[in-house]
Amino acid sequence: MSVINRRWVLASRPNGQPALENFRLEEQELPDPGAHEILIHARYFSVDPGMRSRLSSDSYAAALKEGELIEGAMVGVVQASNNEKFAAGDLVTGGFGWQEYALSNGRGVAKLNASLFQPPLTVTTAIGILGIPGLTSYFGLLDLGKPQEGNTVLISSAAGPVGATAGQIAKLKGCRAVGIAGSQAKCDYVVKELGFDACINYKEVDDLQAAIAEHCPDKVDIYFDNVGGEMLDAAILNMNEKGRLIISGAVSEYNKSEPRGIRNTLHFITHRLRMEGLVVYDYFKRFPEAQAEMAGWISTGRLKFTEDISEGIEGAPAAFIGLFEGENHGRRLIKVS
Ligand SMILES: NC(=O)c1ccc[n+]([C@@H]2O[C@H](COP(=O)([O-])OP(=O)(O)OC[C@H]3O[C@@H](n4cnc5c(N)ncnc54)[C@H](OP(=O)(O)O)[C@@H]3O)[C@@H](O)[C@H]2O)c1
Numbered sequence: 001m002s003v004i005n006r007r008w009v010l011a012s013r014p015n016g017q018p019a020l021e022n023f024r025l026e027e028q029e030l031p032d033p034g035a036h037e038i039l040i041h042a043r044y045f046s047v048d049p050g051m052r053s054r055l056s057s058d059s060y061a062a063a064l065k066e067g068e069l070i071e072g073a074m075v076g077v078v079q080a081s082n083n084e085k086f087a088a089g090d091l092v093t094g095g096f097g098w099q100e101y102a103l104s105n106g107r108g109v110a111k112l113n114a115s116l117f118q119p120p121l122t123v124t125t126a127i128g129i130l131g132i133p134g135l136t137s138y139f140g141l142l143d144l145g146k147p148q149e150g151n152t153v154l155i156s157s158a159a160g161p162v163g164a165t166a167g168q169i170a171k172l173k174g175c176r177a178v179g180i181a182g183s184q185a186k187c188d189y190v191v192k193e194l195g196f197d198a199c200i201n202y203k204e205v206d207d208l209q210a211a212i213a214e215h216c217p218d219k220v221d222i223y224f225d226n227v228g229g230e231m232l233d234a235a236i237l238n239m240n241e242k243g244r245l246i247i248s249g250a251v252s253e254y255n256k257s258e259p260r261g262i263r264n265t266l267h268f269i270t271h272r273l274r275m276e277g278l279v280v281y282d283y284f285k286r287f288p289e290a291q292a293e294m295a296g297w298i299s300t301g302r303l304k305f306t307e308d309i310s311e312g313i314e315g316a317p318a319a320f321i322g323l324f325e326g327e328n329h330g331r332r333l334i335k336v337s
Helices: 049-056 123-127 132-145 161-172 184-193 208-215 229-236 266-270 280-299 313-325
Strands: 003-010 023-030 038-046 074-081 091-094 101-104 152-156 176-181 198-201 220-225 239-247 274-277 307-311 331-335
Touching: 003 313, 023 313, 038 091, 038 123, 049 313, 074 101, 074 123, 091 123, 123 331, 132 161, 132 220, 132 239, 132 280, 152 161, 152 229, 161 176, 161 184, 161 220, 161 280, 176 184, 176 208, 184 198, 198 208, 208 229, 220 229, 229 239, 307 313, 313 331
Parallel strands: 152 176, 152 220, 176 198, 220 239, 239 274, 307 331
Antiparallel strands: 003 023, 038 074, 038 101, 038 331, 074 091
């Protein structure tokens, strides 16, 4: 039996901060699954700051065209299947966007490993700490940062899902973790609940470079950057010799038509610094090993996470826009009613 699917599409390209009118909620009738196809009923999908780039121009994936489905990660249940790899009732995940149903030929669909998703690992963690955000922290910090015991690791947007996970993994590796976040409540969360050693509320300091110096008396060995712009430049001036800068994201730059860019490049020469970006999908084959290790840390209470879930597909654009106002406390997800 065909279903009526509601989905958010790009209505117009944002100019600067995205606005509600850039998004349009559409209804479409989906046919029954054809040969080798499955119909997935969404339970949750994600809103992600990195998606902002694709609303305006090409990113690591091509820019969305007007009228195209908005991108997001989904966890859902197979409602009907003509594909031998999937059965009705299977829990699956994939990049199916902001919509209630997805019709798929099975490519890019992953079945949730039932042995992994046991309490306290809810299905939402498949698109949270055990999904793209957590994996970005894991591979960014461990593969690119190569943390050594005693290193100081500085993390921007430290209360977000990527930053919070990166800081905790740094602690698990015997490092000193110092966060930067946009409110006292977020700083209290990362220090008191997640075990970071210190946190700087960047909205309350006049001189971020000096504040980093104060909280990192041995300087910074690894900077895990989610923000870019001025914060990155302030971090560069606090790096130790042979320091590593991991470029995970640049949320302060996504809404700008003219990015500020990096200014303190001279420090790269004098301090022999190395900066490297990552696209987490490059590690796709190694996702299971990372998920298994992180699941172990979570089950023994050494890795914590927070999810910020709102109900109803209607609220997705506002939830997304709020990411650029610092509204989210943890991984922001939409529960599909
Ligand atoms: N490279 C990859 O493969 C990959 C994969 C996934 C995600 N990422 C990137 O990782 C970063 C973190 O993602 P996430 O999912 O964990 O989201 P997130 O950090 O929760 O992003 C939203 C937060 O960013 C901060 N923010 C927003 N505008 C800002 C500004 N102008 N200056 C400073 N901070 C600002 C806010 O926190 P405050 O209240 O602290 O300001 C806000 O709550 C993003 O840049 C994302 O694009 C990269």
